[in-house]
Amino acid sequence: MVGVCQKTGRSNDLLYSLDFLGGLVLLAGFKNLYTWADPQFLAENPLIAAKAGYLNTSSFIMRLIIFCGGWVLFKWFIIGNSIKQDQTGDANLTHKNVGLSIGFILFFSLSFSLFSIDLIMSLMPGWYSTIFGIYCFSGMFQATFAVLALMIIFLRSQGLVKGYLTEEHQHDVVKFMKGFTVFWAYIAFSQFMLIWYANIPEETEYYIMRSQNGWLGISFGLLIFRFIIPFLALLPRAWKRNNAHVTAVAFLILIMQYVDIYWMVYPNFFDGQVIFGFWEIGIFAGFTGIFLLGLFTFMQKFSLVPLRDPRIAETISHHVTY
Numbered sequence: 001m002v003g004v005c006q007k008t009g010r011s012n013d014l015l016y017s018l019d020f021l022g023g024l025v026l027l028a029g030f031k032n033l034y035t036w037a038d039p040q041f042l043a044e045n046p047l048i049a050a051k052a053g054y055l056n057t058s059s060f061i062m063r064l065i066i067f068c069g070g071w072v073l074f075k076w077f078i079i080g081n082s083i084k085q086d087q088t089g090d091a092n093l094t095h096k097n098v099g100l101s102i103g104f105i106l107f108f109s110l111s112f113s114l115f116s117i118d119l120i121m122s123l124m125p126g127w128y129s130t131i132f133g134i135y136c137f138s139g140m141f142q143a144t145f146a147v148l149a150l151m152i153i154f155l156r157s158q159g160l161v162k163g164y165l166t167e168e169h170q171h172d173v174v175k176f177m178k179g180f181t182v183f184w185a186y187i188a189f190s191q192f193m194l195i196w197y198a199n200i201p202e203e204t205e206y207y208i209m210r211s212q213n214g215w216l217g218i219s220f221g222l223l224i225f226r227f228i229i230p231f232l233a234l235l236p237r238a239w240k241r242n243n244a245h246v247t248a249v250a251f252l253i254l255i256m257q258y259v260d261i262y263w264m265v266y267p268n269f270f271d272g273q274v275i276f277g278f279w280e281i282g283i284f285a286g287f288t289g290i291f292l293l294g295l296f297t298f299m300q301k302f303s304l305v306p307l308r309d310p311r312i313a314e315t316i317s318h319h320v321t322y
Contacts, residue, residue, distance in 0.1 A: 027061070030057065033123065034055075034060075034122060034123065034125070035048070035125060036048050036051070036052070036055040036056075036122060036125040037056075037057050037060075045126075047126060047202075048125045048126060051125065055122055055125060060118055063114060063115075063118060064115075064118070066111070067111040067112075067114070067115050070107055070111060071108065071111070074100065074103070074104040074107065074108075077100055078097050078100050078101060078104065081093040081094075081096055081097050081100070082094075082097065082306060083302060085306065085308060085309065086302075086303055086306055086307065086308055086309075088308075089308040091310045094309055094310055094311070109137065112133070112136070112137055112140070113133025113134065113136070113137055114133065116132065116133050116135075116136035116137070117132060117133055120132075120136065120261075120264050120265060123265060123268045124205075124206065124268050126202055126205070127202060127203065127205055127206045128202065128203070129191055129195065129203065129206070131187060131190055131191040131194070132191070134187050135184075135187045135188060135191055136264075138180060138183045138184040138186075138187045139184050139257055139260055140257075141180045141183075142177065142180035142181055142183075142184050142226075142253055142257070143253060143254055143257040145173055145174075145176045145177035145180060146177055146249075146250035146251075146253040146254050146257075147250075147254070148173050149170065149173050149174055149177055149246055149247075149250045150247060150250050150251075152165055152169060152170050152173060153170065153243050153246060153247055155304065156170070156243075157243070160304055161304055161305060163316070164304075164305045164315075164316055166318075167241045168318050168319050168320050169318060170240070170241065170246070171237075171240050171241055171320045172318070172320055174234060174240040174246055175234075175240065175320075177230075177234065177249075177250070177253070178230070178231065178234040178235075178240075181226070181227060181230045181231050181234070181253070182227075182231065184226065184227065185223075185226075185227040185231070188222075188223075188227075192207065195207060209267045209268075209272055210263065210267055212272065213267075213271075213272045213273050213274060214273070214274040215263070215267055215272070215274060218259065218262075218263050218274070219263065221256075221259065222256060222259065222260055222263060225252060225255075225256050225259075226253065226256035226257075226259075226260065229249075229252065230249050230252060230253055233245070233248075233249045234249060237322075258284060262276075262280070
């Protein structure tokens with residue numbers, strides 16, 4: 001299963017190119033999105049100008065290059081070693097990936113948190129939260145395990161990994177999905193509770209905006225459909241092994257991941273009004289289609305199972321005890 005997770009990363013090659021083009025579009029409309037990039041705005045807002053050491057255009061672009069470049073490099077080394085190991089059977093390549101994976105965990109946890117602050121939190125530069133990066137991180141992982149659960153169910157239903165991926169593996173992945181459901185709710189509550197308790201105007205503005213003009217319903221929707229329903233739906237052991245049930249919960253989590261990002265971004269624009277239409281649906285559908293195209297293209301080109309991995313026997317014999 002680990003090998004399958006590693007290898008599917010190669011399917012993102014097309015996405016990296018698209019992300020680069022998307023980044024150019026982002027830079028073209030930079031000042032329209034990020035008010036701190038406008039010198040006149042900074043001159044009129046000394047509180048925001050005090051953050052110019054971090055929030056400035058050159059530093060922003062440099063961080064994006066470092067973050068995205070680092071992710072691409074780790075991806076090439078880790079997945080390249082995995083594919084090469086399938087070809088040569090060299091166990092040392094698997095051991096090399098252990099060190100690379102540890103390094104990637106450290107790099108990604110920090111870079112993704114700062115990435116979230118740069119692209120999303122700075123849309124409202126007067127607001128700040130020391131938990132925001134972790135909030136985005138927890139939601140991203142919950143959605144990641146939802147995608148992984150759907151992939152496992154699909155591959156098993158098609159008989160593509162028969163004898164290698166079982167309901168035991170699926171059970172563990174769904175447990176992680178449930179675990180990050182709880183973790184997301186914990187971080188979300190922690191961020192809200194600390195801001196509510198401190199009652200600092202620069203902080204409370206964020207939640208005030210998301211309790212007006214129709215946003216309150218979406219805020220409660222996140223609580224209900226991203227935490228309460230998935231949490232209750234994934235409690236019984238048997239439900240974690242029911243393909244139809246897991247598929248429904250995983251799709252719900254992915255939908256709410258989209259809603260969560262929408263909830264973080266859109267109140268900052270359109271005078272705080274709820275706007276949803278063709279562009280919101282079309283752009284998301286386009287990225288989803290490109291991701292699935294790249295994913296299935298890669299799955300057709302390379303083996304789904306690392307047959308020459310030294311730990312393959314141990315992985316196949318995995319059993320869940322609770």
